Amino acid sequence: MNYVQTSPEPQLAPTPVRSPRGFGTLINGGANLLATLVLVAALEQALPHLMAWAVTHGVWQGSAGTCRHAGACWLFLREKAPFILFGIYPETQMWRPIAVVTVLAALTLWTMPRAHWTRWTLGAWGAGLMLVLVLMAGGIAGLAPVPVSSWGGLPVTLLLTVLSLALGFPLGLALALGRRSPLPLIRYGATGFVEVLRGVPVVTLLFAASFLAPLLFPETVRLENLTRALGVFTLVSAAYLCEVLRGGLQGVAHGQWESAQALGLRYRDVLLVVILPQAIRKVLPPLTSTIIVVIKNTSLVVVVGLFDLVSAGRVVLNDPAWPMPYAETYLMVALVYFVICYGVACYSRHLEKSLAESRR
């Protein structure tokens, strides 16, 4: 028996790395060439139709009749954009929802640079939200009161998003701490709450809220449709945020707790100053996708008859004077959501990069 290898092991040549980048990949290799040809053929078929619909035969001016037997009816959007964006808010008061959207956008833009992450910014958000609610509702400072049932469009979408995130975050943090608690009763309670909220569809919860609210509260309490929806979205956002924050808390080494306590910090300071900043940094990507989920979820209020962007678009289409330009309308609504959600996603990517650099 021969245990000693006498001949050298045959050397396999390493496979050559062949992955040209850039435009060379369009034609190198059979599969790539085929993909290019198929895609070019498909685009060549589709693009002219799309161009004809959107541009050549698109209607930009004229009257409702011009849109029949023509391409895209952009005129419709021009006429109906105020309604889609701001709903049935009284026309004379239209500056108020516009101001609300401006205030929220300005606050968001102001908060973006990391240098602005201070207590003052948090205070500004609090004050801004109060201002926004006063602007929408009126009734004081000489503003005509506008009932909640007349709110609509983009302000409702933005308010639902911002308020449900703002109210849901502390609740989500409490739930995350509860799920990590060493006390079994609290842990089971938090776990059950979160799992039920995550397992049941939001649409079902919205229906449940609108059907059950009269049963769960005394007759004297009449909850607005918007309040009920906000309650549901707050609980759902809390459940989603809980899971994200729990992941982040798990990622912070236990030694951080111990050393912070050894320094004599109180529990609150340990959590807010030491642990939470590290935890949030770890879960930025899932945190952003949760925020995007919350923004998109607000569109579900269409099922309980609330007047957000989507419902407004849906209502506007029922105008019999126009030939139902649903594609244009929904494209516009989708574009508004896309700008917001894609903006959030891009910002998070930028933030991740800058945080990774500053850690070094």
Add this chain to the structure above:
Amino acid sequence: MQRSKPSRDMLRWWLPQALFALVFMAFIAVMVGMVEHNLSVRGMALDFGFLGSTARFPLSETIVPYSPSATFARALLAGLGNTVVLALVVIVLSTLLGVPLALARRSGHPLAGGVACSFIDAVRNTPLVVQLLFWYGVLTVGLPPPGKSLQPIPGIFLNDRGLYLTSFGITGTALPLLLVAVGGLVAVAVLAWRGRLHQASLVTLATVIAAAVLWVSLGLGVAPDVPHLDRYNFIGGWSFTPEFAAVVVGSVLYASGFVAEIIRAGIAAVPCGQWDACRAMGLSDRQSLRLVIVPQALRVMVPPMTSQFASILKNSTLALLVGYPDLNSVANTTMNHTGHALECVVLVAFVYLILAAAISLGMGLLERRSARWAR
């Protein structure tokens, strides 16, 4: 002095829990009292008996046989059937579409990558509600009447009444073939489940050969059933209502964007060194993908896939918007007809929780099995 420490620990252990239990029970008691009071004001009581009475409302399409003379329980069951079918169809199709999308985005082919990337960004960053309404508009308002149906591929017809596909029937006595096919399929499934992939592939080959031999010896043939225009509408073949088609198309496109990103992240999670090591060992690209990269990527993909499939299930409730009768919308109708809101909500929430649990159980099983295949 010695005893004070453990008793303080005991206090810190029991006091919060006792407080929590107290608050929780008080909350429940107040809720129950409130519901009882409000129900008695309305002259109603908690009672699931309504499930046995006649529903008297039609459902536009059901998998489970249903008629308005059936009970509410039957109606809810029909809704559940629709929900399950819809969720399964969307899960399968979006996974099938997600794989090529992910590969195209990773490919480095500028055109394919660009198309995949813009598609994924577009569907992920707009609400499913808007997408569903858009597709429903396209499939009802945008399409021609049956007389001028579109025919994108021969045998597939598209008009404002729905989607019609050519179905294929087998002529002749096909029973032996059916038995062989089912038997082979079961054997392959069992072997694959046990992790004996080699034997499974041998059985697959044997089944295909046996089926081919049977096909020729029994003299079987294929009879396509092409949909054709009757007086008002197409008959024959497989037909799908615009509602079902819209909710499937919208949900599949939406979910495939998320599935593609999960797959891409799974492949990206495998360290580059693994590719380098494969190349150094002389494995071909295909071999390294099959033997090294995919098994590791699968393990990363299973947890996010599980929650993606759960959210597909939850998103199926949006079928309501286009008028496809899923469980949630049937329950909604039932609440409106009977007024038994609390019972319906509890029932439906419970069913969705069970379905979600079933998904995560199934994916957990798959995860453990795939760990065995990867070995």
